[in-house]
Amino acid sequence: MRTVEGGRRRRSRREDEDTSGVLSKDNIKETVNGWLSNIEQQIVDLRQQLTGLQ
DSSP: OEEEETTEEEESOGGGOOOTTOOOHHHHHHHHHHHHHHHHHHHHHHHHHHHTOO
């Protein structure tokens, strides 16, 4: 059975929820750290291209 509260559906049983796509806190941190490392490397590469050191 579902109830509508504040325009959102709420499930009465927790077993029905699919959590297979949910990232853990550690996975999120790892993913964000990977993105930041990638961005830092791209910045280094761009600086080298702009200064002609490549």
